[in-house]
Amino acid sequence: MFYQWYEMNHAVMAPWRAAAEAMRLAYANPLNPFAETYAGRTASASLEVFERATRRYGKPDFGLYETPVDGKAVPVCEKIVWRKPFCNLIHFERTLPKRRERDPRLLIVAPMSGHYATLLRGTVESLLPHADIYITDWIDARMVPLAEGTFDLDDYIDYVIEMLHHLGPDTHMMAVCQPAVPVLAAVALMEAAEDPLSPASMTLMGGPIDTRINPTAVNKLAKDKPIEWFRDNVVMPVPFPHPGFMRPVYPGFLQLSGFMSMNLDRHILAQRDFFEHLVKNDGDAAEKHRDFYDEYLAVMDLTAEFYLQTVETVFMRHALPKGEMMHRENRVDLTAIRKVALLTVEGENDDISGLGQTQAAQTLCVNIPETMRQHYMQPDVGHYGVFNGSRFRREIVPRIAAFQRAHARGGQPVRQVIVGGKTA
Structure with a gap:
């Protein structure tokens, strides 16, 4: 009630x-x-x-109508290019000269943790001059009718894989906070299946890969209570008259x-x-x-099955770093990742995903060559500063852009960019 x-x-x-x-x-x-x-x-x-x-507070707009490219302002058009009941894929299409060499294609997987994808407006705005950007726009669960079925962590991973298939080869992927785990799992499953459409690179930012390392208050709360407590106390049915009436959600x-x-x-x-x-x-x-x-203050509901499975898998059982995470009938094997470059980014003062939790991916993905991996810790920023703000624009964005250009897989040539006085 x-x-x-x-x-x-x-x-x-x-x-x-x-x-x-x-x-x-x-x-x-x-x-x-x-x-x-x-x-x-x-x-x-x-x-x-x-x-x-x-x-x-209703869902905000991205409001990104132009971006500077090669020193000139170019129009940006926001288009939905892929639809599912629980997510839309938005493309920020830039109007560029036809003969201009392409920028890396980047899929940003936004967190599904209570806020809308527009929380990453600053992230998108900062990266638009450097990449052809797509972003996951997760749907508020209270707006999805019960007839559309359930949506859990396995479905989330399936969505990520389907989006990569939709976008095609030589796509780069970035996960901000919560999606670091399902994105890493999706890449492992694609690599194990020798999927030719696995991403060229993945960037994991402030994500809970291994919450046993420097646990934060959020991590300790999930660890201190049994899963039944969360099911009994924070899962509630959507009230009338919302379209998702009677759907069990985490509000x-x-x-x-x-x-x-x-x-x-x-x-x-x-x-x-x-x-x-x-x-x-x-x-x-x-x-x-x-x-x-x-x-x-603009927040969205999560489906109960996704929330409970995430809490149990990521924060209670630590299934991914232990090698015990399952995607339906298949075990998620991080050692299968060999061809996807890995960049991990953390904030020194992160109080949501503690320092070292994201870097753990570097240790777990043992078969990625050293030349295809990189870790960066941004001093003097908290969780939000990992993906937004002046330090993000000045220190982190150039590293992401350079990393993605360095690990393009071929196809059409990717335009080179000068970062820190050197060609990336």
């Missing part, structure tokens, strides 16, 4: 939110003689903080609550600072706050 109470609370607050927004607009109206007074700005700020604290608002409780003081201070920026009429700082929390 907890999910139903949550929905009822939103419904009850709806008229209060509407009234608060109407009053805020009245106080902020330039025709209002009190709009520019301290009292007027204080009232307007209070009403906006209330409205934002009680609203439901996104529970995941968000967990993330926020880890740094509650920081979020409280952020709300206080936002209020003060509004009162002082500091528009730029207030807009940055809005942009961040519009994304951070």
